[in-house]
Amino acid sequence: MHCLCETSAKRGGCDGEADIRLSPLCLECEERGCKAPPLRIAQIHGRPSVATVQDYLPSNYYVRQRLDGTIFVEGYDDHGWTLDGYVIPRLGSGLIAAREVTGA
Ligand SMILES: [Zn+2]
Ligand SMILES: [Zn+2]
Numbered sequence: 500m501h502c503l504c505e506t507s508a509k510r511g512g513c514d515g516e517a518d519i520r521l522s523p524l525c526l527e528c529e530e531r532g533c534k535a536p537p538l539r540i541a542q543i544h545g546r547p548s549v550a551t552v553q554d555y556l557p558s559n560y561y562v563r564q565r566l567d568g569t570i571f572v573e574g575y576d577d578h579g580w581t582l583d584g585y586v587i588p589r590l591g592s593g594l595i596a597a598r599e600v601t602g603a
Contacts, residue, residue, distance in 0.1 A: 500558040503575050506533035520561055523575040536575045539582040543570040544596040555589050572597060 502515035502525035513533075515525025523535045543552055552570055553562045560574030560582070572586060579585060582599060590597045 500577075502528055503536055503559070503577055504528045504533045505536060506531075519559060519574060523559075536577075538573060538575060540600045541572045541582055541587060541597040542600050543572060543590070544598065547593075547595050551593070552590070552595060555593055555595065556586060560586050571600070 500517060500519050502513040502517045503523040504513040504515070504525070507513040507528070513525060513528055515527055517523055517525050522529055523538075524533055528535075546568075547570070549562050549564055549570060552572065556562070556572065556574070557577075557580040559577040559580050560572055563571045563573055565571070572582075572590070574582070574586070576582060587597045587599070
């Protein structure tokens with residue numbers, strides 16, 4: 500997905516590519532120390548498969564499964580593609596319950 504740099508966003512954005520599972524920033528922005536949006540995490544309740552959950556996510560969010568089987572959705576808000584405004588309601592439309600984890 501594209502780099503989510505918040506420093507160059509004020510100057511028209513960054514064209515770099517970022518690997519969302521590693522960083523919301525491209526390598527250049529990482530080195531420059533640009534400002535990045537905060538990581539947001541939601542826990543999935545019930546037992547849907549990882550693949551099912553993944554199908555509901557935009558490219559700025561991804562699935563992480565813990566060893567105990569608990570599934571989390573993690574990522575960084577990008578314009579309207581936000582955790583509470585898009586990801587959680589979208590999962591809900593597929594009857595998958597998710598709740599944001601904060602301060603953990
Ligand atoms: Zn960048
Ligand atoms: Zn940058």
